[in-house]
Amino acid sequence: xxxxxVYANRRGASDPLARDISQDVVVQMISRPPLDxxxxxxxxxxxRIIRRMIAWADMQSLVAExxxxxxxxxxxxGPLTAAERQEQLSAVWRAICELSTAERAVFPLRYxxxxxxxxxxxxxxxxxxxxxxxxxxxxxxxxRKLSRFFV
Numbered sequence: 452x453x454x455x456x457v458y459a460n461r462r463g464a465s466d467p468l469a470r471d472i473s474q475d476v477v478v479q480m481i482s483r484p485p486l487d488x489x490x491x492x493x494x495x496x497x498x499r500i501i502r503r504m505i506a507w508a509d510m511q512s513l514v515a516e517x518x519x520x521x522x523x524x525x526x527x528x529g530p531l532t533a534a535e536r537q538e539q540l541s542a543v544w545r546a547i548c549e550l551s552t553a554e555r556a557v558f559p560l561r562y563x564x565x566x567x568x569x570x571x572x573x574x575x576x577x578x579x580x581x582x583x584x585x586x587x588x589x590x591x592x593x594x595r596k597l598s599r600f601f602v
Contacts, residue, residue, distance in 0.1 A: 454494075459501050463564075464508070472504045509559045510547070539597075546596040554589035557582060 455476045459469035476497050547555060560571045568586070572579040 455497060455501060458498065459505065462501060462505050464505050468505075468508055472501055472508075475504060476500050506559070509563045512563065542597060543593075546593050549596070550589050550592060551585075553577075553581075553585045554592070557586045557589060561586060 453473075456469045456473035459472045460466065464472055479500055480493060480497065547558065550558075556575060557571060560566045560574065561568075566574070568579050568583050572582045575582065
């Protein structure tokens, strides 16, 4: 369990998130062990789970940041406002999922980690102009799909 927490920390997860991911990985290994291990170690399988969980957490925090929804705000609002925010959150999530892979890859790096287009271009091994175009095309699509919330 310590290895999973250290690996999650190295992959960029905060300490509380790394602890949660570590516990989830162990539970997942117990409840749904891999059927086809390539070697005697399950670390490769666990690495994939950890990377997937970190990406999921990054995307959830990005969606929450884009919609302005936080747990504190949700607990202090009435049921109607909470329902509206939940609808908005799910619409943003659907809009992000409908983006192409190239467009979707830019969002967590740009807004979640605050990287510049040049840094994203280095990470994704694509020209900076292509990253910029992907980002702006994705923003345009998102604005079009979410325009009913921002009238």
